[in-house]
Amino acid sequence: MTLSDVRGHSLDLKGIGHAFGTTVALDEIELAVAAGELIALLGPSGCGKTTMLQIIAGFLRPSKGEVRFDGARVEHIPANRRRIGMVFQNYALFPHLSVFENVAYGLRARKRPNAEVAAKVEQMLGLAQMAQFARRLPGELSGGQQQRVALARALAIDPGLVLLDEPFSALDKNLRLDMQIEIKSLLKTFGVTSIIVTHDQEEALSMADRIVVLNKGRIEQIDSPDALYDRPASLFISSFIGHTNLLRGAVTETDRVLLDAGPEINLGRSAQRRRGTAVTISVRPENIAFGAADRPGAIPVTIRATVPLGAVSVTEVLTTSGEAVKISQARAATTTKARAGETAWLAITDTSRISIFSTPADGVQDHQQRSV
Amino acid sequence: MSPADTTASRQLLPALPLAALFFAAFVLPLTALVLVSLFRDPQFSDLSLVQYVRFLSDPFSLKVLSDTLWLGAEVALATLVLAYPLALVYVASGQFMRTLITFLIMLPLLTSTVVRTFAWIVILGRDGIVNSAMLSLGFWQAPARLLYTWEGMVLALTQIQLPLMALPVINSLLRLDGNLTRAAEGLGASRARIFITIVLPLTLPGAIAGWLLVFAAAATAFITQTLVGGGRIILMPSYIYQQAVGVQDWPFAAALSLIFTLAVTGIVFAVGALSRRFVRGVDAA
Numbered sequence: 001m002t003l004s005d006v007r008g009h010s011l012d013l014k015g016i017g018h019a020f021g022t023t024v025a026l027d028e029i030e031l032a033v034a035a036g037e038l039i040a041l042l043g044p045s046g047c048g049k050t051t052m053l054q055i056i057a058g059f060l061r062p063s064k065g066e067v068r069f070d071g072a073r074v075e076h077i078p079a080n081r082r083r084i085g086m087v088f089q090n091y092a093l094f095p096h097l098s099v100f101e102n103v104a105y106g107l108r109a110r111k112r113p114n115a116e117v118a119a120k121v122e123q124m125l126g127l128a129q130m131a132q133f134a135r136r137l138p139g140e141l142s143g144g145q146q147q148r149v150a151l152a153r154a155l156a157i158d159p160g161l162v163l164l165d166e167p168f169s170a171l172d173k174n175l176r177l178d179m180q181i182e183i184k185s186l187l188k189t190f191g192v193t194s195i196i197v198t199h200d201q202e203e204a205l206s207m208a209d210r211i212v213v214l215n216k217g218r219i220e221q222i223d224s225p226d227a228l229y230d231r232p233a234s235l236f237i238s239s240f241i242g243h244t245n246l247l248r249g250a251v252t253e254t255d256r257v258l259l260d261a262g263p264e265i266n267l268g269r270s271a272q273r274r275r276g277t278a279v280t281i282s283v284r285p286e287n288i289a290f291g292a293a294d295r296p297g298a299i300p301v302t303i304r305a306t307v308p309l310g311a312v313s314v315t316e317v318l319t320t321s322g323e324a325v326k327i328s329q330a331r332a333a334t335t336t337k338a339r340a341g342e343t344a345w346l347a348i349t350d351t352s353r354i355s356i357f358s359t360p361a362d363g364v365q366d367h368q369q370r371s372v
Numbered sequence: 373m374s375p376a377d378t379t380a381s382r383q384l385l386p387a388l389p390l391a392a393l394f395f396a397a398f399v400l401p402l403t404a405l406v407l408v409s410l411f412r413d414p415q416f417s418d419l420s421l422v423q424y425v426r427f428l429s430d431p432f433s434l435k436v437l438s439d440t441l442w443l444g445a446e447v448a449l450a451t452l453v454l455a456y457p458l459a460l461v462y463v464a465s466g467q468f469m470r471t472l473i474t475f476l477i478m479l480p481l482l483t484s485t486v487v488r489t490f491a492w493i494v495i496l497g498r499d500g501i502v503n504s505a506m507l508s509l510g511f512w513q514a515p516a517r518l519l520y521t522w523e524g525m526v527l528a529l530t531q532i533q534l535p536l537m538a539l540p541v542i543n544s545l546l547r548l549d550g551n552l553t554r555a556a557e558g559l560g561a562s563r564a565r566i567f568i569t570i571v572l573p574l575t576l577p578g579a580i581a582g583w584l585l586v587f588a589a590a591a592t593a594f595i596t597q598t599l600v601g602g603g604r605i606i607l608m609p610s611y612i613y614q615q616a617v618g619v620q621d622w623p624f625a626a627a628l629s630l631i632f633t634l635a636v637t638g639i640v641f642a643v644g645a646l647s648r649r650f651v652r653g654v655d656a657a
Contacts, residue, residue, distance in 0.1 A: 059554060079557045086558040092551035096573045105569075106559035157559060 008193030009069040009083075009160035010035045011056065016065035018051055025051040026217045029065065036191045038184065040208035042198055044240070048217040049197045050165065056195065057163055058082045069160060080109075082161075085154025085192075089166040091146045093138035099125070099149050100134040106157035120156055127186065128152040143171050144179055151183060155190055162187060164196040168203055180206050201241050205229070213237050229284075235357040238282040245285060245325045247299075248359060251277045257356070261319035265297045268351050278359040283348055285314065285328035291347030298345040301325065305340055317344065409626035416623070423627035433611075433628075440608040441635060443526070444591030448583045450530040451537035455582065459542040477538050485532065489596045492528040493519060496600070520602035528600045529590045536589055537582035544578025545571070580647045584640050591636055608632045 016029035026048045033039050041049040054060035055067060058079035067074050074082060086092075093102050103124050107117045125131045128148040138146055147167065154162055167183070168176045184207050187194045198204050204211045205225040213220045213228070213236075221233040232238035239246065249259040251271045257279055258264045265281075273279060291298055301317035304324075308331065315327045327346065348354065412418040427433045462473045480488060495501045496518040506512040518524045548571065556566045572579075594609035601607065606614075608628065616625035 057558060059557075079554075080560050080562065082558075083560075084558055086555060088551045088555060090549070090551060092549065092555040094552060094556075094570060094574075105556065105561070109556075109559055109561040109565055153555075153559070 008035045012068040014066040018063045038194045038209045040204035040211045042204040043214035047214040085159035085162040087164040091150040103153045124152040124156045162194040244282045260321035263297045280359045282355040285326045293345045411623040444587040447529040447590035448586040455537040455541045459545045489599045525601045533586045536585040540578040540582040544575040
């Protein structure tokens with residue numbers, strides 16, 4: 001059997017809802033995952049993503065709705081007969097078994113002959129670059145090595161679906177990106193359908209083909225990483241995915257918004273809201289720059305601080321209406337050497353990349369804080 | 373005396389009362405026991421190792437020792453077999469059931485051993501609860517002898533010592549990471565396989581701790597052995613009592629005590645050391 005023959009399941013969730021007592025954890029979940037796709041479930045803690053994972057894995061039976069693998073309903077099938085590979089947050093390696101026996105566990109549970117087990121385990125450990133550690137105990141491995149073993153163990157049973165629960169949260173920040181790239185390429189080599197649960201938007205952006213954003217038990221948006229960043233469906237997503245600047249204002253003309261911070265800006269398209277509607281616009285830090293005072297749409301601000309971050313430098317400023325704004329510039333291109341306390345003017349580089357949302361009744365403050 | 377020494381001795385000061393008690397109530401009597409065991413005869417006339425030679429060359433004495441150790445091992449095994457299902461139920465239960473089970477486990481520890489032993493005499497006696505129930509239900513034609521038997525003694529000791537096993541086993545089961553059993557389940561293992569390959573090895577330190585506690589407690593349980601065994605079965609505790617109080621052979625009784633103490637602690641250390649070699653990668657409980 002060659003690796004390319006291994007095909008993942010397609011997965012469909014239809015009308016999934018789940019409640020713990022009177023607390024609704026998930027509601028009206030609709031999701032279709034194609035075979036071989038890598039999906040991230042992204043959301044803040046308590047958004048229902050772990051509940052969703054447990055329902056897919058079969059550790060939890062949903063209160064309502066259907067779970068389908070390759071079109072067939074599986075809610076009644078227990079976890080140990082679902083052919084799912086799980087990678088846990090703490091890896092959950094069996095501490096009393098060697099690396100070899102950890103990877104062999106699923107095959108032994110299926111009572112495969114010893115020769116087949118040995119061959120398969122060696123193949124998996126080779127792919128995970130862990131062959132020389134076969135006889136070690138998990139406690140004798142580093143975090144990254146433990147994670148490789150956990151993934152090898154999950155993939156050894158030829159799963160139709162791999163579920164990864166916050167797999168990188170226990171790793172050093174430096175190691176994290178390396179492991180993300182390595183694991184993504186392993187999952188893609190296997191062509192296995194994968195679902196990764198995370199609260200870390202960078203992890204979701206770097207790993208997934210598509211990202212499912214969950215908030216308060218509901219799906220807010222399902223889209224590719226780029227689409228999610230460029231065209232967020234809600235104020236929540238615009239501040240949850242990447243950094244953004246939120247500016248309050250009101251619609252004055254079909255295509256114009258008067259900002260509380262001063263100027264009226266031309267959106268270049270319809271705001272799709274009635275005149276006088278209170279709106280919040282979201283401008284990414286790289287879409288805003290210092291400009292001349294007399295330029296149309298220039299926003300007067302006071303400089304607070306500049307932070308050099310390697311390739312870019314980030315300057316934080318305060319508008320006259322009290323909104324904090326971050327401007328990201330390539331360091332080489334930094335023309336304005338602004339000092340704290342000085343006044344400067346900002347201009348939005350590309351107004352077509354502004355996202356516009358109705359200002360919620362409870363204000364935007366809590367959304368903004370979550371993005372920090 | 374350097375400053376470091378003074379701080380060290382100041383820090384040890386609060387331990388003095390306990391050390392004094394330990395010395396007076398343990399070290400002194402044990403020393404006396406060793407001394408007494410070295411006399412040739414009950415008249416304390418001459419020093420010799422004759423009491424130990426007498427024990428080791430006497431098949432009856434050796435049989436009493438091996439029976440006693442065997443009793444401890446058997447009771448410890450019985451409590452182990454009973455404790456796992458109990459602990460599994462406990463771990464799977466909600467808060468209310470857990471409190472209830474804890475209370476039921478602790479209850480025997482709150483009553484005197486004498487009371488519990490007499491309760492077993494009432495249950496196992498010729499006109500006891502078991503016999504009258506089995507007779508009136510027609511299962512047995514004649515009352516069976518349950519009291520003053522080896523099995524009756526094992527049964528009573530198992531119930532009485534169960535808390536010593538249940539508590540460490542429950543404790544190590546509670547510390548077992550739920551993701552490990554979930555991982556095993558996700559990999560396709562049946563519940564039986566998960567128990568044998570994951571739960572049992574990882575809770576073994578607790579089980580061994582419980583086994584050793586029950587072993588030592590059951591082997592030395594003078595009251596229960598004597599009352600439920602009823603003098604028909606001679607075991608080390610009653611043998612020592614008989615030699616000391618009945619026959620007034622204090623040197624031999626002292627030698628018996630020391631041999632018994634060494635045998636029990638020897639087994640405790642041997643089992644502990646052996647288990648550490650087999651249980652790899654598991655934190656000791």
